[in-house]
Structure formats: structure tokens, C-alpha cells
Amino acid sequence: MSKALVVLSGGQDSTTCLYWAINEFGRENVSSLSFDYGQRHKIELDAAKKVSEIAAVAHEILPIDTFSALGGNALTDDIEVEEETAETSDSEEESILPNTFVPGRNLVFLTFAAAYAYQRSIKHLVTGVAQTDYSGYPDCRENTLSSLEQTLRLGMEYDITIHTPLMNLNKSDTVALSEKLGAMDAMAYTHTCYNGEQPPCGHCQACLLRAKGFSEANRADPLIERFQFFKD
């Protein structure tokens, strides 16, 4: 029996990955992990919790206080826009990378996740990084993830695999995949908006990119539908 751990930000991509993992490993073998790293919008963590409930998998939140100490004020500023970066990698565009890239963050998260996985005899890590939309993020690229996997295997003497099911998909492909995997009920509770708004603001880059993906996939966004339902 293989066990898998999904690094879950509560966004569109990691939620799709959660359902990918359920499909791949069986629901009873999948759990999810989120990081509380001082992100501006705690709504992300609420979304991750809710998504895990809907998917009926165990979920844990691990605090990483260290990020606020890492870089002094400069990084604290970075952290204030961190919901735009890799972990909730649903939502960024290359044009905003210089403002939101926190170097090494994704490496830290995945290394922590690997250490956590080791303690629980979990041999499969699943992460929603994609080099298609975010090729500017070096820690989301395939060669980085391959190198990290090798480092973790050597450093822990442990046969761990990092799965990146979305690595080469665009947003529209991801929407199609999430539909195929039955993730749409959970998708209604994901969080994407940069401004932390609920219902989503609809005009930030994250909301626009998400909307573009659903539009190209010819699918209504269940998140938008959920709020329209209440509004009507």
C-alpha cells in the first residue's frame, strides 16, 4: 500500500492535485498538508481545510514561523504578497514574478513535507507546481523538482517520489483535469483571489487568470456559481 501526501494551499491547482492523488493512490491512502507561514490571507488555510473535508482526507496545518525572520523587513514585505507565489500557484503570471518570488520558499516547504512524510512512512509527495504558467519561478520547474527529489532521497536514504501532475498543463488543461477527477464540488471552496476577497474580487490577476482557464475549458467556475447562487 502506497501512501501519498498532498501539499495543499487551498487553491485551484493543489486541490486538483488532491483529487489526482485520490484517483492514483485511493482515498484512504491520501492525506493533505498545509503551511501556516504568516500568509496575509488566512482564508487560504480555511479553504484547504474545507477542501480536505469535502475530499474526505485527513488534513494538517504545519506552522513555519521562520519565514518572517528569514529576511528581515524586506522579506516580510515579500511575504505580504506571498499568496501570489508558488504554494497557491494557481494564480500568477510571469509579469508579476519579480515582486512575489520568495527564493527558496517552495524548497523549504517540500523539504519539510518530505521530513513529515518520512515520519509517517509516506513515500509519495504531490505538489501543484507547474512550469507552464509560472516558468519564471525557478522552484516550480521540472529540473528543480527532479534535483530536489534526488537530494531528498540521498539525504534521508528514503525512496520518496515527488509527483507534479500539473507540471506541463496550462490552466485550461487543469480545469479539464479537475472536472474529470470529480474535483468540482471541492473547487467551489478553493481560494484564489489575491485580495483575499470572498466572493472573489474578479479583477485581480489571480481572478482573471482563473477565469481565463475556466473560460477556455468551457466550464463555469463552481466558486463563482456558489456565490451567484446565494446572490440570486
Place this chain on the structure above:
Amino acid sequence: MSKALVVLSGGQDSTTCLYWAINEFGRENVSSLSFDYGQRHKIELDAAKKVSEIAAVAHEILPIDTFSALGGNALTDDIEVEEETAETSDSEEESILPNTFVPGRNLVFLTFAAAYAYQRSIKHLVTGVAQTDYSGYPDCRENTLSSLEQTLRLGMEYDITIHTPLMNLNKSDTVALSEKLGAMDAMAYTHTCYNGEQPPCGHCQACLLRAKGFSEANRADPLIERFQFFKD
């Protein structure tokens, strides 16, 4: 001007590395970093602070609370003997590895150190790991460290180098090196004892291994001398 960051546990090996870095990069370009990860003996952090003062380099302590959450009770138990592991890698022997190895810990520390270094335009990391005495620790081996360096370079798009000046030295070699580098004043304030005692207990594995190194190098241990001076 190259700048270097030494990961400093306050033990014999990392202190030697601090002086190695000063010799290599110039004192004004060297700083040190310690991690407060809930180690049983806070005396380690006091030692790191004192050693940095004597070496006249800037020192910072970064909290990593996450370790206690990583593995539940099992890992908390591990953490209670953690001063015996990689970070204060001065002092362990292969025979005790299974009890003290916290998988992934050194990878997390070095990845954090790299993220910290990036924010400060520091391109050189120095760590006291050695595969000679601790070949049982996979995260202290040369191939792991090479792989990690590659991962960090790819993941941060940053030309960082991990230096491991003690990688292939035994304890006696390390004593000789620290003498040559003028590290003995600081060595008198390092901490090695597993039992957290000051003066060191003299009978734990850490104290015995340290004593063996000094003995084989035909050198009195300044730490022992310091307490003898007060006692006499």
C-alpha cells in the same frame, strides 16, 4: 567581495568552520547563523553566541518551531536527543545513529540558510558536516551535499556554493586544523557534551569522541583547560 555564512551549532566542528571561513573570505565578510529548533540544551545557542563574539563576526539565531510539529510525539522524542545529530555534528558515532537521526533535518537547515543567504546577497554557505566520523548520516555525506547545492542553485536561480571544509577529516585532523586557524580561544567556549553539562561530563559519547580527537592531535582541549583553571 564574496560573503559567507557559517551554520554554527556552537560545537567543535562548526566553530572550526567559522575560522576556516574567516581565513578564506576575510572576517568582515563572514557572519554566522544558528537555529533554535527546540534543542534540549539551550547551552548550544549560548556557545554559538559566545564563539561568534570571540571570532568577532555577526551572529543571528533563527527559530524553527516547526520541528516539534513535524513528527508528533515520536519526533519530539527524537528531538530530545537532537544535540547528538548533524548540526552539532562534532560528537556522534555510527553506533548511535539510529537513535538520533532526524531525517531531513540538515536539509531543512541548509535550505533555510540558503534562503537567508539569498536575501543578504551571500553566496557561500559553510557547514561542519563530515562523512568521516558520521558516515551513517545520509544528510552529512558529500553526494547529498552536492545534490543539495545543485537543487538550491536551480530552485533559487542563484550561484550559491556549499563549503564543507571538514567533509573528509577525522576528529584529530579537525583539531589540527582548528589550531592552525587560531580557533583555540573560541574552542574553549564550544559545547559538545550530550548531557548539556558545563564543565562537560567527560563520560558521554560526545565527550569521549572529542577527547580522543584532542588526544590523537597531541593537544590539550581548551574547554577542559578553562574549567581546570577555575578549579585549581
